[in-house]
Amino acid sequence: MAGVTELTVGQVAMRSGVAVSALHFYEARGLIRSHRTSGNQRRYGRDVLRRVAIIRIAQEVGISLAEIGAALESLPEGRTPTREDWNLLSTAWRDQLDQKIAQLKKLRDGLTDCIGCGCMSIDKCPLRNKEDRLGAQGPGARRLLVAR
Amino acid sequence: MAGVTELTVGQVAMRSGVAVSALHFYEARGLIRSHRTSGNQRRYGRDVLRRVAIIRIAQEVGISLAEIGAALESLPEGRTPTREDWNLLSTAWRDQLDQKIAQLKKLRDGLTDCIGCGCMSIDKCPLRNKEDRLGAQGPGARRLLVAR
DNA sequence: GCTTGACCTCAAGTTAAGTTGAGCTTGTAA
DNA sequence: TTACAAGCTCAACTTAACTTGAGGTCAAGC
Numbered sequence: 001m002a003g004v005t006e007l008t009v010g011q012v013a014m015r016s017g018v019a020v021s022a023l024h025f026y027e028a029r030g031l032i033r034s035h036r037t038s039g040n041q042r043r044y045g046r047d048v049l050r051r052v053a054i055i056r057i058a059q060e061v062g063i064s065l066a067e068i069g070a071a072l073e074s075l076p077e078g079r080t081p082t083r084e085d086w087n088l089l090s091t092a093w094r095d096q097l098d099q100k101i102a103q104l105k106k107l108r109d110g111l112t113d114c115i116g117c118g119c120m121s122i123d124k125c126p127l128r129n130k131e132d133r134l135g136a137q138g139p140g141a142r143r144l145l146v147a148r
Numbered sequence: 149m150a151g152v153t154e155l156t157v158g159q160v161a162m163r164s165g166v167a168v169s170a171l172h173f174y175e176a177r178g179l180i181r182s183h184r185t186s187g188n189q190r191r192y193g194r195d196v197l198r199r200v201a202i203i204r205i206a207q208e209v210g211i212s213l214a215e216i217g218a219a220l221e222s223l224p225e226g227r228t229p230t231r232e233d234w235n236l237l238s239t240a241w242r243d244q245l246d247q248k249i250a251q252l253k254k255l256r257d258g259l260t261d262c263i264g265c266g267c268m269s270i271d272k273c274p275l276r277n278k279e280d281r282l283g284a285q286g287p288g289a290r291r292l293l294v295a296r
Numbered sequence: 297g298c299t300t301g302a303c304c305t306c307a308a309g310t311t312a313a314g315t316t317g318a319g320c321t322t323g324t325a326a
Numbered sequence: 327t328t329a330c331a332a333g334c335t336c337a338a339c340t341t342a343a344c345t346t347g348a349g350g351t352c353a354a355g356c
Contacts, residue, residue: 010332021315039322041333061255065313097256101249107209108245158302169345187352189303
């Protein structure tokens with residue numbers, strides 16, 4: 001069994017509820033780190049559980065792995081993050097959350113209004129109009145992770 | 149140019165802010181309909197603009213095309229939807245919106261609490277716990293990880 | 297009547313976030 | 327010491343929601 005302080009990938013998977021393959025994936029993306037045993041097996045410090053928890057939480061809210069990765073870079077590599085470190089992170093995400101909530105509310109209220117006015121007419125509908133920016137960028141899927 | 153009542157795919161694209169390819173795609177998925185000219189080109193009734201608007205709005209909220217398609221089936225094929233028709237649809241989605249908003253709020257508040265308590269400790273964090281996927285195992289390891 | 301831009305179809309590519317599988321190595325319990 | 331669960335790597339597959347491209351047709355202005 002692994003030492004007292006270190007976790008195998010399977011243990012992390014079990015404790016975090018994340019598949020081993022996903023952990024490999026996160027590591028490849030630089031979201032978590034591990035060191036290797038002489039036999040090339042991964043070993044994790046216990047702080048990886050925090051990181052993984054953060055990753056899943058953020059994802060649930062619809063933050064992409066790329067953004068999460070960027071945010072996690074603000075956390076110190078070597079030492080255990082202090083309260084200040086977390087504070088920074090949490091605050092940033094709380095703002096994002098607030099934004100998302102506000103957006104959803106706007107949509108919901110717009111929808112309600114639309115029922116009231118019986119509209120959904122293209123040019124006047126408030127929902128429609130706030131949509132200006134939509135046709136924007138790039139190929140491929142864009143909306144996969146929106147707050148499942 | 150197309151007649152007064154009919155729109156070409158390009159016109160729909162321009163007016164809805166959705167790419168032509170996306171319109172083709174929606175049609176293939178059964179989300180919108182068109183009929184064809186003698187020269188096999190698509191022509192749309194004006195109500196397609198409403199449908200597309202609905203589709204985009206719903207997507208922004210994180211409803212999948214599959215779900216949208218299902219919902220749109222409740223709309224009448226032939227006639228212009230009545231207020232009642234829209235009402236049904238809107239109400240269903242408003243509920244979804246309310247749910248999503250509630251979820252986000254929960255997360256935000258959890259995050260705020262975590263800042264307050266400086267935790268993010270695996271076993272006690274409300275965010276973590278509400279996620280409910282606790283690794284059921286490793287009694288020894290568990291005690292270690294509580295660490296703080 | 298010709299040219300040019302909008303259309304058409306169908307196949308293949310793209311992105312995110314992983315999963316699955318093959319083939320091979322480690323580690324540990326009996 | 328041996329069986330076999332757990333790990334490892336790397337490549338290929340998956341799903342959603344589109345986009346891009348190739349190869350060919352249609353329509354409208356000059």
